[in-house]
Amino acid sequence: MADPLKRAEITDNVAADLTAAAPEAAVAELPPEVVAQSLGEYVRGYVARIRAGESGVLPVVMAMVAIVVVFEVISPNNVYLSPGNLVNLFQQSAVIMVLAMAEAFALVLGEIDLSIGFVGACGAAITVQLIQPATTNWPWPLAVLAGLLFCVVFGAIQGTLITRLHLPSFIVTLAGYLVANGLFLKILLFGPFSGYPNLTGQSDNLHFIYNLMWGTIDPIVSWIGAAVVVAALGGFIWFSDSRRRKSGLVAPPASLSLIKIGLIAVVAIVVVGICNLNRGVLIVQEGVPWVIPIVIAVLAAWTVLLGRTKYGRYLYAIGGNPEAARRAGINLSVVRTAAFMLCSFTAGIALLLYASYLNGMSNNVQAGYYVLYAVAAAVIGGTSLMGGRGKPLHGVLGGLVIGAIYNGMYLLALSFEWQYIVTGLVLLAAIIIDAVSRRGSASGSVTRI
Amino acid sequence: MLKIRGLDKHFGPVQALYHVDLDIPPRQVTALCGDNGAGKTVLTKCIAGIYSIDHGEIFWEGRPVHIHNARDSARLGIETVYQDLALADNLDIVQNMFLGRERLRSGLLDEDSMERSAAETLSSLRVTTVKSIRQPVASLSGGQRQSVAVAKAVMWNSKLVLMDEPTAALGVVQTRMVLDLIGRLRDKGLAVMVISHNLNDVFEVADNIAVLYLGRMAVQDKATNFDRQSVVEYMTTGGLGRSSGRPAKEG
Ligand SMILES: Nc1ncnc2c1ncn2[C@@H]1O[C@H](COP(=O)(O)OP(=O)(O)O)[C@@H](O)[C@H]1O
Ligand SMILES: [Mg+2]
Numbered sequence: 001m002a003d004p005l006k007r008a009e010i011t012d013n014v015a016a017d018l019t020a021a022a023p024e025a026a027v028a029e030l031p032p033e034v035v036a037q038s039l040g041e042y043v044r045g046y047v048a049r050i051r052a053g054e055s056g057v058l059p060v061v062m063a064m065v066a067i068v069v070v071f072e073v074i075s076p077n078n079v080y081l082s083p084g085n086l087v088n089l090f091q092q093s094a095v096i097m098v099l100a101m102a103e104a105f106a107l108v109l110g111e112i113d114l115s116i117g118f119v120g121a122c123g124a125a126i127t128v129q130l131i132q133p134a135t136t137n138w139p140w141p142l143a144v145l146a147g148l149l150f151c152v153v154f155g156a157i158q159g160t161l162i163t164r165l166h167l168p169s170f171i172v173t174l175a176g177y178l179v180a181n182g183l184f185l186k187i188l189l190f191g192p193f194s195g196y197p198n199l200t201g202q203s204d205n206l207h208f209i210y211n212l213m214w215g216t217i218d219p220i221v222s223w224i225g226a227a228v229v230v231a232a233l234g235g236f237i238w239f240s241d242s243r244r245r246k247s248g249l250v251a252p253p254a255s256l257s258l259i260k261i262g263l264i265a266v267v268a269i270v271v272v273g274i275c276n277l278n279r280g281v282l283i284v285q286e287g288v289p290w291v292i293p294i295v296i297a298v299l300a301a302w303t304v305l306l307g308r309t310k311y312g313r314y315l316y317a318i319g320g321n322p323e324a325a326r327r328a329g330i331n332l333s334v335v336r337t338a339a340f341m342l343c344s345f346t347a348g349i350a351l352l353l354y355a356s357y358l359n360g361m362s363n364n365v366q367a368g369y370y371v372l373y374a375v376a377a378a379v380i381g382g383t384s385l386m387g388g389r390g391k392p393l394h395g396v397l398g399g400l401v402i403g404a405i406y407n408g409m410y411l412l413a414l415s416f417e418w419q420y421i422v423t424g425l426v427l428l429a430a431i432i433i434d435a436v437s438r439r440g441s442a443s444g445s446v447t448r449i
Numbered sequence: 450m451l452k453i454r455g456l457d458k459h460f461g462p463v464q465a466l467y468h469v470d471l472d473i474p475p476r477q478v479t480a481l482c483g484d485n486g487a488g489k490t491v492l493t494k495c496i497a498g499i500y501s502i503d504h505g506e507i508f509w510e511g512r513p514v515h516i517h518n519a520r521d522s523a524r525l526g527i528e529t530v531y532q533d534l535a536l537a538d539n540l541d542i543v544q545n546m547f548l549g550r551e552r553l554r555s556g557l558l559d560e561d562s563m564e565r566s567a568a569e570t571l572s573s574l575r576v577t578t579v580k581s582i583r584q585p586v587a588s589l590s591g592g593q594r595q596s597v598a599v600a601k602a603v604m605w606n607s608k609l610v611l612m613d614e615p616t617a618a619l620g621v622v623q624t625r626m627v628l629d630l631i632g633r634l635r636d637k638g639l640a641v642m643v644i645s646h647n648l649n650d651v652f653e654v655a656d657n658i659a660v661l662y663l664g665r666m667a668v669q670d671k672a673t674n675f676d677r678q679s680v681v682e683y684m685t686t687g688g689l690g691r692s693s694g695r696p697a698k699e700g
Contacts, residue, residue, distance in 0.1 A: 244561060247561065250564065308557040309556070310558065313551060316539060316544075317540060317544075321535065321538060321539075323533070323535055324537045324545075328535075388537070
């Protein structure tokens with residue numbers, strides 16, 4: 001009979017060999033802001049992480065620069081970087097950004113939601129239909145609520161099927177995509193609008209929805225608003241970081257807090273500055289479009305939800321290790337179903353912005369491949385398809401990259417065939433980036449939330 | 450502290466535990482030994498409330514109790530460190546230690562207070578090798594992960610900590626670290642039940658030894674009444690071959 005003592009020791013040794021390599025591999029993986037005591041250490045940590053494949057936002061920024069340079073050179077008359085086109089680029093990106101923030105709820109769980117393009121489109125079409133003066137003439141707040149409610153209910157049904165019946169989200173939401181696509185076309189046909197309910201006409205409700213994208217803020221007001229936002233955010237970062245430093249908690253060095261605040265200020269000045277240049281051809285046209293504060297509001301709300309609430313923490317825990325979450329007493333099906341509802345809800349906002357951009361809803365809406373743009377945007381921004389890692393900010397950064405590509409193709413008047421091919425390649429590139437960065441790090445995804 | 454009498458547990462046709470009796474005294478380390486498949490993990494999960502028991506009684510501090518889920522056992526002061534640890538790799542040490550029991554301040558997570566408490570617990574256990582308690586668990590070594598799982602278990606005024614094979618996946622240095630940690634839990638006044646089939650570890654930390662054999666409790670006694678040979682024999686034969694007979698402890 002085998003000696004169990006010996007057997008136990010042998011397994012111990014094998015296990016020891018297996019784990020021995022882990023600590024070294026792990027060093028490079030530490031987020032520099034967690035261990036750095038000074039700016040120098042931070043930079044070294046950051047470089048080490050990039051070498052290890054954990055590169056944060058750097059590739060996004062580099063991709064952005066490359067895209068901008070290429071399109072500026074090849075766009076007709078170099079219009080790519082003109083104020084008018086840049087504002088247009090922000091507007092087009094906004095839809096993708098919000099849709100990518102929606103998709104983040106599914107991706108953090110390690111799931112995917114392919115339906116949100118057309119689910120959101122249904123919601124937006126409902127809103128646009130309900131405010132038509134010729135038919136129902138609802139006030140816009142009610143109509144928006146009705147549209148978003150549709151999205152939430154659709155998300156709840158899909159989420160329930162996925163979590164209670166343990167069906168794969170890929171298939172359920174693919175089915176949902178087809179159903180929503182059909183419903184969308186049905187909704188368009190209501191009323192005397194020949195399938196194109198739009199936002200032109202004399203009605204405050206129509207104007208309001210149209211203004212989501214095309215309304216602008218007075219330049220003076222926008223500068224004051226930007227200053228207030230930067231001051232509030234900067235103050236928050238500075239005071240919470242320095243309080244943590246004082247009480248000996250893990251906190252970035254003061255210089256890093258300052259750099260962060262400086263970066264936010266620069267972004268604010270550049271964006272507001274560009275928007276406040278005159279972009280009109282014959283008449284003066286300037287000001288920050290409403291959509292920018294709308295995107296910032298969604299970003300702020302979902303960043304707080306995911307980063308600072310129990311719900312957000314549970315979402316990441318489930319994405320990282322569902323069994324650990326279950327044993328911690330977390331109700332998995334409730335959290336996961338709610339994630340699909342939040343996902344569809346946010347998509348409702350995104351497609352409402354799209355309706356505003358298009359001045360109405362028609363069967364030209366390419367909601368199907370906007371979903372793919374959204375997934376690509378989230379992944380390019382740093383969200384993992386394998387779950388457990390992702391932030392709303394990733395959707396915004398990646399959305400800008402995708403928007404930049406989309407806008408460039410639009411300027412070059414690329415044919416549909418080429419747009420499809422480019423979309424596919426971009427999605428593929430995003431997934432490759434995700435896979436490579438995961439292989440670089442020792443084990444799975446690492447994030448500091 | 451914890452007394453189990455006549456515990457039965459089956460999964461379909463498989464009888465995993467038969468009439469198991471077990472006593473876990475306070476302020477001592479009880480080692481639960483047994484070959485693979487003896488039912489050690491099942492017994493742990495019954496105590497932790499993951500599995501419901503078919504028959505039998507559990508007494509906690511002298512009173513009969515019914516443990517239906519993990520929250521029940523946590524309420525009594527029983528915390529479990531599972532074999533697979535159940536840590537979320539993507540979360541940091543503090544986030545893992547507070548998972549499911551986060552502290553809030555005006556509706557939002559109170560990270561500062563959680564980080565302070567986690568740091569206190571870790572340093573009271575002298576877990577000092579981690580670089581930062583804000584590093585993700587994915588970046589920790591096996592021993593460090595085990596330490597985090599243990600620290601997570603002792604943070605909640607727990608009175609009894611169950612540990613399922615805490616050293617099975619560890620190398621020599623890391624095993625040392627975990628054994629020291631178990632000693633420190635006892636010094637803090639906690640009762641510990643540790644599952645292991647590494648007899649070096651068992652004899653090093655255990656005050657009492659219980660041996661499961663094919664779902665039955667073969668023997669339970671003071672560690673000083675055993676030697677290596679006798680434990681191995683109980684593990685492999687259930688003690689049938691022994692003539693002198695240290696009878697399986699009753700009552
Ligand atoms: N969830 C389960 N379903 C069915 N059988 C189980 C289950 N868990 C454990 N068993 C069986 O119970 C017996 C004891 O298992 P276990 O307690 O895991 O052994 P060990 O002592 O190695 O921890 C084994 O025969 C195992 O197959
Ligand atoms: Mg086991």
